[in-house]
Amino acid sequence: MNFTILPKIELHCHLDGSVRPETIIDIAKREGISLPSFDKEIIKEELIAPLDCDSLDEYLKRFSIPNLVMQSKENLKRISFELFEDAAKENVKYMEVRFAPLLHTRKGLTVEEIIQSVIEGMREAEEEFDIKGNIILSCMRTMSVESAFEVVEKGKAFLGKGVVAIDLCASEEEGFCGKFIEPIALAREYGYKVTIHAGETGIGKNVLEAVEWLGAERIGHGVFIKDCEEAYQIVKEKQVVLELCPTSNVQTKAVNQFSDHPIYDFHKDGIKVTVNTDNRTVSDTTMTKECDIVSNEFAMSAEDYKQIYMNSVKASFADEATKEKLMGNLMDI
Ligand SMILES: O=c1[nH]cnc2c1ncn2[C@H]1C[C@H](O)[C@@H](CO)O1
Numbered sequence: 001m002n003f004t005i006l007p008k009i010e011l012h013c014h015l016d017g018s019v020r021p022e023t024i025i026d027i028a029k030r031e032g033i034s035l036p037s038f039d040k041e042i043i044k045e046e047l048i049a050p051l052d053c054d055s056l057d058e059y060l061k062r063f064s065i066p067n068l069v070m071q072s073k074e075n076l077k078r079i080s081f082e083l084f085e086d087a088a089k090e091n092v093k094y095m096e097v098r099f100a101p102l103l104h105t106r107k108g109l110t111v112e113e114i115i116q117s118v119i120e121g122m123r124e125a126e127e128e129f130d131i132k133g134n135i136i137l138s139c140m141r142t143m144s145v146e147s148a149f150e151v152v153e154k155g156k157a158f159l160g161k162g163v164v165a166i167d168l169c170a171s172e173e174e175g176f177c178g179k180f181i182e183p184i185a186l187a188r189e190y191g192y193k194v195t196i197h198a199g200e201t202g203i204g205k206n207v208l209e210a211v212e213w214l215g216a217e218r219i220g221h222g223v224f225i226k227d228c229e230e231a232y233q234i235v236k237e238k239q240v241v242l243e244l245c246p247t248s249n250v251q252t253k254a255v256n257q258f259s260d261h262p263i264y265d266f267h268k269d270g271i272k273v274t275v276n277t278d279n280r281t282v283s284d285t286t287m288t289k290e291c292d293i294v295s296n297e298f299a300m301s302a303e304d305y306k307q308i309y310m311n312s313v314k315a316s317f318a319d320e321a322t323k324e325k326l327m328g329n330l331m332d333i
Pocket residue numbers: 014015016017056060063098099100103138169170171197200248278279
């Protein structure tokens with residue numbers, strides 16, 4: 001299968017992990033922001049987590065440089081536009097982009113200005129390219145419960161206007177879901193959909209709790225349900241969708257190598273899997289590359305890919321008209 005030309009859907013992509021290195025250098029030069037280097041190859045080395053990276057916490061260190069240049073309305077809009085442009089150019093037809101608004105307030109932007117800027121970039125790209133998008137607001141698990149309430153409250157006005165869901169991200173500790181029950185319940189009450197990063201660092205039980213306590217309809221990664229029978233069963237029975245990201249999963253050591261990835265076993269056992277990049281820059285990847293990896297490692301057939309494409313459409317937080325249009329692309333696979 002030639003994945004460059006095949007239609008693709010991406011449900012799990014972080015804005016700050018997907019900034020073009022050229023854009024970081026360009027903004028930093030114009031705004032006098034200091035960087036370790038202005039040489040693209042050197043900056044790429046700082047941004048890209050190697051495949052032999054040790055852990056999620058090591059991987060997360062790569063996000064400090066991009067966030068230096070994501071502190072103004074213009075820059076956020078540009079970075080959002082460019083991400084949708086990059087995806088459209090490899091035939092991603094629909095993409096949900098997530099980011100943590102509270103990481104972009106360092107130079108005085110309000111949460112509302114931050115969200116609005118990212119939506120504007122997405123809308124401009126939708127006008128120019130054959131792609132549709134939606135935004136997921138991430139709350140940092142490393143921040144307070146109050147900060148999660150703040151994101152939920154301030155993002156509410158954008159529901160139905162580009163924002164569709166809430167997420168919890170960053171370093172993963174055992175039992176983190178318990179701390180965030182209230183803000184996530186409030187988000188559900190307001191009409192946010194819920195996807196939660198869980199089961200990425202060895203703790204399958206976090207997936208069970210994300211589903212039972214937080215009402216997660218989708219799970220970011222969820223690799224470690226493989227070692228937790230209760231989590232595995234609830235994901236399978238409730239058809240909770242896993243947003244898997246093969247390269248990122250090797251980098252964070254959710255798996256040691258691609259051939260150890262459980263994606264294909266999950267798929268064959270009736271679990272709803274999807275393929276995603278997580279972070280195009282930090283993971284040095286694209287949707288085409290991620291699909292190629294799954295295809296090469298596990299001899300994925302066209303029928304398998306059709307099923308995965310359908311899983312992504314059905315699990316997306318898009319409106320019904322968009323979903324119907326995306327289903328129409330199945331004929332091209
Ligand atoms: O794979 C991930 N797991 C947990 N947190 C992540 C992952 N990729 C990115 N993040 C964090 C770092 C970013 O600064 C934040 C918001 O996009 O989300």
